[in-house]
Amino acid sequence: METEAACCSSMSNRATTARDWFVVSTVPRHEKRVEQHFHVREIESFLPLYHKPRRWKDGSKGTLNLPLFSGYIFVRIETGSRVPVLQVPGVISIVGGVRESSPVPDSYICCLRDGLQQGKIDLHPYISTGTRVRIRRGVMAGLQGVLLHKKNQFRVVLTLELVMKSVTVEVDIGDIEPVMLHPHNYS
Secondary structure (H helix, E strand, O other), rough: OOHHHHHHHHHHHHHHHHEEEEEEEEEEHHHHHHHHHHHHOOEEOOOOEEEEEEEEEOOOOEEEEEEOOOOOOEEEEEOOOHHHHHHHOOEEEEEOOOOOOOOOOHHHHHHHHHHHOOOOOOOOOOOOOOOOEOOOOOOOOOOOOEEEEEEOOEEEEEEHHHHEEEEEEOHHHHEEEOOOOOOOOOO
């Protein structure tokens, strides 16, 4: 349980240093450059990266290391030491309020690191209740509806406009994808 020990030690350090993790918004596609600047300035940071297989037009294959949260990086600083972070080229802001940002729990950063290290975290589009989605697999594959969350289950509301009736179908969250909205585009 080496990773648990590492998490526990980082959380115990928190009590003595009074530093918290914050989310920093960056210029799009500059996350790695911002991380380099943080390293040079000795600002503790964490840029979660995931591996994406890629095939180029010439047929060659490779793996890209892409930011898990495009446009964002985590920094661990004292609450009052925002200025050095904001002076880094490519930093837009510290996410949250103007005067005070909300810290990210140490446990979230620890679990994120561990999950990425073990290859158990994959990128998934943000989908919240009320989002228009398309069912990718299963009996209703291809149909579009609105995502609901009811009693620890995800359901998609499918509407047949012609008869003004709706039904719900239970789905796994991995079997749906968000749909770009176009006015009056109902399936």
